[in-house]
Amino acid sequence: MTLAVLPPIDPLASSDSDAYRDGLVEVVRGGSAPAAAHRTRSFAFWADDDQVHLVHDLPAELIDNDLAGLLATELFAPGWLEGSDLFERLMTGIVITSAPDPLSAWTLFYGNTLDRLTGPVAADPPEAHAALAEGSLAGYAPVYAHARALIDPGSMLELGSCFGFFSLLCAADRDVTASDLTPNTVRLLTQVAPRLALRLSTVICDAARVPRPGASFDTVVALHLLEHLPPEHGLAVVREMQRLARRRVVIAVPYEDEPTAAYGHVRTFSAGDLTELAHDSGWWWQVHDHHGGWLILDRP
Structure with a gap:
């Protein structure tokens, strides 16, 4: 087969x-x-x-x-x-x-994950998880915390949300929409969220073609999505984020020497790559490093 x-x-x-x-x-x-x-x-x-x-x-x-x-x-x-x-x-x-x-x-999976992302264990993983400090939750916890600090008050759309951990973390205090291309992943998130006493909206779509009007969300976020996409598709996603965002676009990528194939990565990024995207955007921008690279775009 x-x-x-x-x-x-x-x-x-x-x-x-x-x-x-x-x-x-x-x-x-x-x-x-x-x-x-x-x-x-x-x-x-x-x-x-x-x-x-x-x-x-x-x-x-x-x-x-x-x-x-x-x-x-x-x-x-x-x-x-x-x-x-x-x-x-x-x-x-x-x-x-x-x-x-x-x-x-x-x-169980979601509850354990969110507990570890928000508790002290996220910063100091137990011995059983110590070997994975850079592989998953201990690596993502500071990324998610930094992203939350960058998001303006108001509504938020996450593109390529996958399991939707970041959307769930934000759903307690804002209007959140999570989106992903995979229907079964979105269906899973939709069913698990109420069991965690959290409310969010979901959309099944390509991140470059979101079925929502322009300027529908205060902030549009893509955390560790662009490394999964070829350059032309990734650029289309950035342009779609600008179309949808009333105020701000937040993008995070990992820095890797080679794409991690097991996680579905197909390209790498440097600060220079993010700066090139910023210059092409026509918006106010900043690029900085924090457990990877960040591109922030603000509507003029």
Whole structure:
């Protein structure tokens, strides 16, 4: 079976709670692995002609977005596995097998993640997460905190929100709309938010073509989105952000020597690249560094 014929990932697919299976992966919680399986600190895995099989026994307190760093560190960075689709399916399987039903599992995942992003652990991760300090939550926490400090009062649109953590963090005290191209990701966010006692709007769209009138939001945000897009598409997103923003555009990108393929990155950025975007915008602008690069555009 080739990746081209696989159905999209459904994060809310029914599960027998101990196993997740799709056309590419099988993830089992608490199962046994054959003697020939590869073993890391957290996983046992092996592959046959059609599937990658992974066994884990991760406790509930580790079901958060640092799973991304765990997978990257133990399985993808060493070269055992590769491909962003495989990465996302394995992560989905681990989450879904962490609770009796998918929605409860994702509520656990979101709750743990938001707790870590807002609590002291975000700045000082526990020993169990210490190795992931630059891979996920400990790296994102200062990015999210800095972005919140840059957002003007009023309404906010986040483009490429993915799981929507930043939108949820902002939803407690402002009118927030989260958008993403992937329907199932947006559906997941829409269903989990009420279980976290948070309200936000969602839109399924390409970040370069948002079905909203011009100047619809006080601030438009794209955090670690542009590195996932080819340059022409990324430029179109910046122009769309300017069309939609009444006041301010906030863009953040990581600085990398090479794009991180496991996370779906296709390009790198420097401060010079951001400055070039700023000059082309025609708006007042600033570029600065803070756990990566930032481009702030203010409508004249």
